[in-house]
Amino acid sequence: MSDAPLSPPAPIVVRREDYRPPEWLVPEVALDFDLDPALTRVKAVLAVRRNAGDGPLRLDGGGQQPLAVRVDGAKAEWRMEGDQLVIPLAGEAHSVETEVEIAPETNTQLMGLYASGGLLCTQCEAEGFRRITFFPDRPDILVRYQVKLTADQRQFPVLLSNGDRVGAGMMPDGRHWAEWHDPFPKPGYLFALVAGDLAVNRDSFTTMSGRVVELGIWVAEADLPRTGHAMAALKAAMAWDERVYGREYDLDVFNIVAVADFNFGAMENKGLNIFNSRYILADPETATDADFDAIAGVVAHEYFHNWSGDRVTCRDWFQLSLKEGFTVYRDQEFSADMGSAAVKRIEDVRVLRAAQFPEDAGPLAHPVRPESYMEIANFYTATVYNKGAELIRMMATMLGPERFRAATDLYFARHDGTAATCEDFVVAMEEGGGIDLSRFRLWYTQAGTPRVAASLTHAPGSGKAVLRLAQTLPPTPGQPDKQPQPLPLRVALFGEASGARLCDERLVVLDEAQAEVVFDGIGERPLLSINRGFSAPVIVDTDRSAAELAFLSAHDDDPFARYEAMQQLMLDRLVATVSGGDGDPAPVVAAVRATIADPTLDPAFVGEAIVLPSEAFIGDQLASVDPDAVARARDGLRQAILDGIGHGAWRALWAANRDNRYELDPRAKGRRRLKNVALGYLLADEAPDAVALAADQYRYADNMTDRLAALQLLASTRGATRDAVLADFHDRWADNGLVLDKWFTAQALSTRADVVELVEALARHPAFTLANPNRARALIGAFATNQRGFHAADGRGYRFVADMLIALDRLNPQTAARLVPPLGRWRRFEPGRAALMKAQLEHILAAPRLSKDVYEQASKSLG
Numbered sequence: 001m002s003d004a005p006l007s008p009p010a011p012i013v014v015r016r017e018d019y020r021p022p023e024w025l026v027p028e029v030a031l032d033f034d035l036d037p038a039l040t041r042v043k044a045v046l047a048v049r050r051n052a053g054d055g056p057l058r059l060d061g062g063g064q065q066p067l068a069v070r071v072d073g074a075k076a077e078w079r080m081e082g083d084q085l086v087i088p089l090a091g092e093a094h095s096v097e098t099e100v101e102i103a104p105e106t107n108t109q110l111m112g113l114y115a116s117g118g119l120l121c122t123q124c125e126a127e128g129f130r131r132i133t134f135f136p137d138r139p140d141i142l143v144r145y146q147v148k149l150t151a152d153q154r155q156f157p158v159l160l161s162n163g164d165r166v167g168a169g170m171m172p173d174g175r176h177w178a179e180w181h182d183p184f185p186k187p188g189y190l191f192a193l194v195a196g197d198l199a200v201n202r203d204s205f206t207t208m209s210g211r212v213v214e215l216g217i218w219v220a221e222a223d224l225p226r227t228g229h230a231m232a233a234l235k236a237a238m239a240w241d242e243r244v245y246g247r248e249y250d251l252d253v254f255n256i257v258a259v260a261d262f263n264f265g266a267m268e269n270k271g272l273n274i275f276n277s278r279y280i281l282a283d284p285e286t287a288t289d290a291d292f293d294a295i296a297g298v299v300a301h302e303y304f305h306n307w308s309g310d311r312v313t314c315r316d317w318f319q320l321s322l323k324e325g326f327t328v329y330r331d332q333e334f335s336a337d338m339g340s341a342a343v344k345r346i347e348d349v350r351v352l353r354a355a356q357f358p359e360d361a362g363p364l365a366h367p368v369r370p371e372s373y374m375e376i377a378n379f380y381t382a383t384v385y386n387k388g389a390e391l392i393r394m395m396a397t398m399l400g401p402e403r404f405r406a407a408t409d410l411y412f413a414r415h416d417g418t419a420a421t422c423e424d425f426v427v428a429m430e431e432g433g434g435i436d437l438s439r440f441r442l443w444y445t446q447a448g449t450p451r452v453a454a455s456l457t458h459a460p461g462s463g464k465a466v467l468r469l470a471q472t473l474p475p476t477p478g479q480p481d482k483q484p485q486p487l488p489l490r491v492a493l494f495g496e497a498s499g500a501r502l503c504d505e506r507l508v509v510l511d512e513a514q515a516e517v518v519f520d521g522i523g524e525r526p527l528l529s530i531n532r533g534f535s536a537p538v539i540v541d542t543d544r545s546a547a548e549l550a551f552l553s554a555h556d557d558d559p560f561a562r563y564e565a566m567q568q569l570m571l572d573r574l575v576a577t578v579s580g581g582d583g584d585p586a587p588v589v590a591a592v593r594a595t596i597a598d599p600t601l602d603p604a605f606v607g608e609a610i611v612l613p614s615e616a617f618i619g620d621q622l623a624s625v626d627p628d629a630v631a632r633a634r635d636g637l638r639q640a641i642l643d644g645i646g647h648g649a650w651r652a653l654w655a656a657n658r659d660n661r662y663e664l665d666p667r668a669k670g671r672r673r674l675k676n677v678a679l680g681y682l683l684a685d686e687a688p689d690a691v692a693l694a695a696d697q698y699r700y701a702d703n704m705t706d707r708l709a710a711l712q713l714l715a716s717t718r719g720a721t722r723d724a725v726l727a728d729f730h731d732r733w734a735d736n737g738l739v740l741d742k743w744f745t746a747q748a749l750s751t752r753a754d755v756v757e758l759v760e761a762l763a764r765h766p767a768f769t770l771a772n773p774n775r776a777r778a779l780i781g782a783f784a785t786n787q788r789g790f791h792a793a794d795g796r797g798y799r800f801v802a803d804m805l806i807a808l809d810r811l812n813p814q815t816a817a818r819l820v821p822p823l824g825r826w827r828r829f830e831p832g833r834a835a836l837m838k839a840q841l842e843h844i845l846a847a848p849r850l851s852k853d854v855y856e857q858a859s860k861s862l863g
């Protein structure tokens with residue numbers, strides 16, 4: 001007899017087409033929390049009103065049993081159907097009271113009410129509110145909240161919730177209470193509470209109509225000195241949203257709380273944002289330039305949700321990109337305005353290509369507005385967020401700034417206080433901006449990354465150049481045939497002889513499968529600059545030669561296109577090498593030399609332009625990836641660039657970009673970036689003087705950017721220097737969790753041949769835990785992106801990740817499910833790796849008590 005567990009029934013599939021308006025509305029709720037980490041009692045009084053149909057009231061639950069149910073003050077009939085509490089109601093409007101007990105300290109999923117580092121806090125998006133109280137937990141039920149919190153005064157001196165605090169007081173038994181009212185109706189997913197011993201960084205912001213808003217960033221007392229950057233970013237974001245979108249903040253208080261245990265980046269709860277502490281806490285010694293930028297971006301993102309998410313929310317979870325795509329676009333533009341717009345665009349495209357293009361090309365591909373899901377948490381993806389932002393960007397590009405602003409004004413005015421759809425947004429763009437987006441809607445329904453073939457011909461003496469464009473959209477799961485989508489391509493031509501721009505930039509909207517675009521008055525041989533600014537999220541295939549790309553990498557006047565020319569030049573060489581073709585590095589070396597030598601260029605731009613494409617991105621260009629061949633090709637080109645430019649020149653570049661004193665302005669950040677890229681090239685062959693230089697940079701750095709850059713590079717080397725700096729870093733930062741995460745990640749990303757063993761050992765380190773999502777991601781999540789260790793030919797990397805994933809799933813399914821996609825890419829690899837990856841997906845699916853989160857991702861990855 002087999003003792004194999006019976007497999008549970010496959011989870012229910014939720015479909016967009018099944019959306020129905022709610023039968024019951026909840027105009028108001030009063031919540032009463034008696035808070036205690038071991039056992040918290042929650043009383044809820046819901047005012048309910050019939051909206052449609054004649055069914056009973058159905059309240060979602062998260063596994064808890066009601067202790068009491070009363071309707072209009074009297075004991076009432078009720079039943080459980082699965083996790084739902086079903087209450088038959090005779091009239092049109094009632095008061096429904098429920099009571100539950102929950103145990104925050106055993107909540108390892110970190111959804112609902114949970115304990116983190118002595119605090120009690122909540123995470124309710126998407127479906128966590130039901131784990132706190134019985135409630136119609138769907139985003140189109142907008143409710144006014146009255147919340148009373150009671151807790152031990154000494155353990156939890158601070159009690160916060162959404163909206164304004166309307167009362168507070170002591171109880172005779174050492175407990176105290178606070179009451180909060182939120183005047184803005186909101187869905188349950190935007191509810192929040194925090195209780196704990198917190199210190200506050202207070203400031204204020206005067207809005208455009210002259211109202212004073214009290215701002216607070218709440219953290220552990222010791223972390224207060226690290227909150228200044230987040231506060232400055234918050235105030236900048238509030239001013240930016242007034243200036244650029246005309247959006248003013250609407251409550252008298254805006255609070256942010258930082259917590260150490262958090263599944264995502266942060267959460268936009270109305271008036272009480274809760275953040276993963278990594279997106280709040282920073283000072284130069286503990287945070288890198290990238291951390292500072294990410295903090296400003298995430299603080300702005302959550303703040304912008306106050307309008308694009310809270311005031312206008314989503315009708316159902318299929319509309320997630322309505323708030324996320326738009327808000328990512330808004331935060332991208334904010335960050336572009338605060339620093340170098342060119343570098344920000346390069347970084348955003350790099351993220352899109354690293355995270356979203358592979359998603360679109362794999363088994364988990366889905367449209368920006370998905371059609372179905374088993375677990376909605378699996379759809380907080382790069383497609384919904386980042387591709388969604390590209391859709392907004394394309395509409396903004398086609399409309400131009402004034403018409404786009406008129407359209408967003410209309411959108412906010414028309415849908416304020418409601419739960420809206422992506423279709424509502426597109427209609428507002430059409431009516432407010434005066435444009436027909438009928439075909440553009442395909443971007444919301446079709447998955448996959450469009451490919452554009454572009455070729456330019458010029459008959460000498462004719463004065464005419466013809467650009468031929470053809471688009472294709474590959475099949476994706478469930479979508480074998482596609483229609484052409486409108487692609488807004490910014491195009492310009494450059495003269496090879498004169499080096500000048502030969503025409504004004506044109507916005508070509510390719511909305512058919514093929515098109516020809518004619519340029520007149522072209523007197524010399526033109527070179528093509530296309531998809532400037534990455535105006536459309538597509539892959540462009542051109543027939544431009546190495547010489548042409550090198551020319552554009554030195555002359556194109558669009559910084560993104562210039563960067564792109566250099567990257568394409570490198571990529572073509574790398575792909576040629578892997579495929580056994582002409583991988584002559586000479587044109588790349590020459591182009592890198594010219595870029596470094598150009599004094600007009602911003603160092604931050606140079607740093608981005610001369611970085612080699614990642615191994616993962618090189619692999620994405622190949623039909624069947626052999627990670628060893630990719631690594632060899634990239635190492636070879638890196639070495640050729642080091643040798644071609646020369647150790648001395650690289651060292652001079654490193655020295656020229658060194659500053660004596662740390663500053664955080666964009667120029668200083670750019671210089672650090674370029675200096676550390678130079679250090680990376682210097683370490684290509686692990687020459688002893690380069691290792692010594694990196695060790696010195698590590699030792700004498702006055703900031704984390706330089707220290708970590710050196711540590712990361714040394715982590716890939718062998719020898720005593722590496723071991724010494726890693727030990728030093730560990731001892732120096734052993735009591736700072738966020739910095740220790742960097743120590744784990746630096747090692748997880750090492751290119752050393754023995755990285756799998758090193759990472760397996762780190763998983764047994766006393767500071768390693770799967771219970772903290774940041775720590776789990778720092779080691780396991782980072783390792784799963786390591787193209788060498790994860791893809792070790794014997795399959796040990798895959799096995800390690802799969803085993804950790806299964807263990808993590810018992811604690812925290814949402815975080816575990818995010819480890820599936822790297823294994824899900826098996827079809828893209830050579831047969832040996834593909835079989836090993838597939839075997840681990842099967843191993844995961846065979847694990848007992850698998851969550852539906854992991855089940856959905858793993859089964860779709862095999863399917």
Ligand code: 0A1
Pocket residue numbers: 125126264265266267268301302324376377378380814
């Ligand atoms: N809405 C938040 C982050 C977030 C992501 C995933 C969630 O559940 C699966 C919940 C919240 C943001 O965009 O900042």
Ligand code: ZN
Pocket residue numbers: 301305323324327
């Ligand atoms: Zn968001």
